[in-house]
Structures are given as C-alpha cells and as structure tokens.
Amino acid sequence: KQEVTQIPAALSVPEGENLVLNCSFTDSAIYNLQWFRQDPGKGLTSLLLIQSSQREQTSGRLNASLDKSSGRSTLYIAASQPGDSATYLCAVRLIKAAGNKLTFGGGTRVLVKP
C-alpha cells in the first residue's frame, strides 16, 4: 500500500527565507506527483505537477524536484512571503491506481512571519 509522508508537519520561518518542504512515498511506480496549497477553510489549489520522467518542475518562485527511485520530492519556495503561509500537500498518482486516484501526504503547515 502506498504511503506518503510529509515531514515536518509544521514549519515557521522569517520572511525572505527559502522554504524547503519534503515529501516521501513508498511505492515508486507512479505516474506523477502533484503539489497543492490549502488555505484555512479553503479548497486545494494545484501548484505543480511533476511527471515521473521529470527531475524538476518550476513555476515562478516554486520549484519541485522528484527522485522517483528514492521515493522523494521536495518543494522549494524562494524568498518566502507572509502570503505563502498555508498548508502544503503532496499527492502521488500510482500507475496501478484506478480512477486517477491521488494518495495524499498529511501536509506541512507553513507560517511565514513578517
């Protein structure tokens, strides 16, 4: 059974510092991995989708890396801002999973202090 882990569960950094969020998964037979942001009481906003054949994907200040063989992905957020405060979730899509099912990690709650 695929397990997805995000450590730490919570992170607090001063504004301007780079954020490094970790995601690990046990089954490397994945289509891709998707990073989401969730604000309190809100839905999930897709940040990046990184395919299993890719090593990294970038969007603005966000960069996600993927090492499928070791079962790890890292989301980097450069020059953090208070508006980056949210919970960040990673989710993997297994090749054998039906319905395009996502298996989620527990999330990392980020607080960026001004």
Add this chain to the structure above:
Amino acid sequence: NAGVTQTPKFQVLKTGQSMTLQCAQDMNHEYMSWYRQDPGMGLRLIHYSVGAGITDQGEVPNGYNVSRSTTEDFPLRLLSAAPSQTSVYFCASSGGVGTEAFFGQGTRLTVV
C-alpha cells in the same frame, strides 16, 4: 472560469437525515472524484467516476452513493447521516489518467 463548483459550502445534519452534496465542473473532464478530509487521516477517496454512467468505489465508500448522468455533474448522496461522516468533502476533476487534478472549495459537513 469556474472550474469545480461545490454546493453547499456548509451543512449541519441530524443523525439519520439524508442529503446530496453537489459537484459540477465546466472543464469537460472525464474523471471526477470525491474525497473526505479528516484531521490526522488526510484526504481519502470515497467514490470516483471515469465518465458518464461509470462509477466505482474508493477507500471509504460505506454510507455514500454516487451517480454520474452527465459529464459535468457528480453528486454525492448521504443516505442516513452518521456523526462519523462529519468531515470536509472535496470534489475533484481531471482530464484523464495521469492528468492534473483540480479541486472544489469543499463542503464542511457536521452531523449531530
């Protein structure tokens, strides 16, 4: 630019009541899913659909029914609400296998 729309945003039910959570998407996506989010449990798949007329069970389907009569809509029915169904429910859609998923804003359900 609606994407995935869920209604209602909040709902309080009494034990034993029934209700339908609505989900609609305007992206012509074939795949739609329902997840529930609970503290300490993360997001878990309830039911999913790979196209109109085709649905299947996810990890935690008990107590829920779904149907998919159109590409756009994928309602989730609670037949007899129980306190264990208190949760935040999310609907998601995607274009096909391995494609990016888009989520609605969620329905926060409390069963008393």
